[in-house]
Amino acid sequence: MCSTNSTTEHPIYDATVSKVGAYENCTVRLKGWLYNKRSSGKIIFIILRDGTGIIQCVASVNGIGQDEFEKLDKLNQESSLIVEGVVKKDPRAPGGYELEVKNYYIVSEAFDDYPITLKEHGIEFLLDNRHLWIRTPRQRAILTIRAQIVKACRDFLDKEGFVNVDAPILTPSACEGTTTLFSTDYFGEKAYLSQSGQLYNEAAIMAFGKVYCFGPTFRAEKSKTRRHLIEFWMVEPEAAFMTFDEMLVLEENMVTYIVEHVLANCQNELSEIGRDPEKLSQVKPPFPRITYSDAVDLLKRNGVDISWGDDFGAADETAIAKEFAKPVFVTHYPTKIKAFYMQPTPGDPETVLGADLLAPEGYGEIIGGGERIYDYHLLLERIHEHNLPLEDYEWYLDLRKYGSVPHSGFGMGIERVVAWICGLGHVRETIPFPRMLNRLRP
RNA sequence: UCCUCGAUAGCUCAAUGGCAGAGCAUCCGGCUGUUAACCGGAGGGUUGCAGGUUCGAGUCCUGCUCGAGGAGCCA
Incomplete structure (x- = not known):
């Protein structure tokens, strides 16, 4: 040099x-x-x-x-x-x-009272001083890995021919009508912060074939756990003509690509945070697949009090994932516990072509997705069944009126992926300035 | 909304119902190879808030506030 x-x-x-x-x-x-x-x-x-x-x-x-x-x-x-x-x-x-x-x-010259010393601090103090906490080597490493994970998502999808078509943040209604949304005033009309770009993705695939949106998502739920943020980031790929099985392959290839990218580019950062790369290098396709029904049986064998039709809690997800060294797909969930747009399983209308991907080591769900209903009449029926306001879904129904095709897509929560890859105990360190229940500042 | 735990110096924490303490940080001094350096000294307190019990409360009781972990909820 x-x-x-x-x-x-x-x-x-x-x-x-x-x-x-x-x-x-x-x-x-x-x-x-x-x-x-x-x-x-x-x-x-x-x-x-x-x-x-x-x-x-x-x-x-x-x-x-x-x-x-x-x-x-x-x-x-x-x-x-x-x-x-x-x-x-x-x-x-x-x-x-x-x-x-x-x-x-x-x-x-800095003032002589810099609050973050090299000694231990409590989490409340560190979060109050998040604007300074991000200077520490450990936080720098985590956020650097986050940036590389985001880059890997984009690189992979671009390479696979997906077009980045972002969805709006301000929306006129709930995407699903299930979760609690943040509302805001839109010149006298009520507007909501987006909880998913999926419905807009479904419009975009009819123009581009394969798309993804990448942006923040907002949930006004009073969730207070190590896996929840009020504002978090999702990457949501969606593709026309993509079958359920093709989607699972896409998911495992994407997750593998991300893990390999981090292993190849973030050696120093992984070492800084004390993450053993050995566990990550086991992540190779194919990922194991287990149906919802088999997962329920597995939990019952482990003494869990659960019956067919119940949704899984965090402890259940951990118990299922513990059986595997790699991320595991749980497929074919009961229709009644999944969203209205999920395509029924051929020959088994009690379940849908939906899959969650559970990360190893108890990190829980990192991806949720599935094949969407493409038949106009079935979708209309489901909208009625779920008591959704028809006027808000007319444009969405249009997509089934004019050249509808089978299609699938999924959403991956960036913070949960970062927490898993970094081996963190809480998602609050995976985003520069976490928004949580009881915490809007700094 | 519910359950559990917690709140004492700037920070991390001690203190059997009986004088409010330590380490780090800060300030002053010492040291030419340190490794979250070390050594000596100094300053720093409405013990989260409001009541109550007691001769006496950081400590026991009641209410509240704030926080943490979890549940519910949550593609």
Whole structure:
């Protein structure tokens, strides 16, 4: 990267912590924040954070002079600064490289009461200080993995020929009429925040064939568990002519692609959060498939008090997923516990062509999807059965009037996937600024 | 909405019904290879709020507020 046969001119390279290994014995300039420091009289170790990583910078009185040394020694945690120095390989330094400081500039000196110290903190305090908490290496790693998961979703679907057609956030009515929605005023008319882009996707596939929407979703439910956020992100692929079985294959290929992408690109981040990649590398197609009926039998054998027709609780999902090392599909749910648009199973109208994908290790449902009703008359019947306001679904019924085709789609919850891949105990760390019951700030 | 647990220094936590404490952070001082550095010193409190019992309440009782975990709910 740089030549070591130095002339009288010593070039200074702008670098980042993550790339510093390429500049061994060269002078580089790093821009970042003071994460921590350790001082020992005439030598000081500055731990610099620049967003790409953390590096130890060593400054001595001999190297930068008494005045500059004392100024640096008094610098507060999280002060922003620019450091110039020589990159040295040193096994004593965390990360294997350190910077021998030749020069530094303080950009902004931080106040002396930065709340997030390097000691332990409680979750309430950390969430109150989420705007600062995201600076810590662990949170940076999780959110970096999230970004890579999002990228992998888009890369995979683009590669498979899906077109990104986003659905509106402001909608005139509930997509399903089941869940509690946030309402807002739309110039005198009531509008709701989207809980799914699926119905709009179904319109879009008749124009593009294969589409996906990717955006935030809002549920005004008073859910208070490790798997729930009030505002979360979903990617929802939908394709014309795609059968139920083809959809399952698409799902397992997408999940596998995401896991492989993270394993290939986020080694440092996985190691930072202490996630064992071994468990993830087992995720390869095909994923096991179990029908709802067989899942009920499995639970009964394990002593769970459940009868056919009951929906699964979180503990049930965990018990089912525990039987498998890979994500598992639960298919053919009872018609009455699924949404109105689900296509009945041929020859078995009591169940539908719907499937949930349950993540391993107790992370529960990460995908829900299925084949949609494409017959006009059946769909109309279901809308009546569910007492849905017909006027809100007229455009949706139009899709069955003008060139309807069999089609399928699914929705994947990004935060639950991030929680699973990162091995986290709660989805609140998987999104930059979580919106939860009792928490709207910061 | 329900169940369980919790709230004491900026943070994490101690304190048998009997003087309000420690570590970290902050401030002052020391130390030329530290690894959440270490060593010495200082400042820092309406014990979530409102009542009650008691000679005496951080501690026991009642109500409330806030939070956490879970349930219900939830493609």
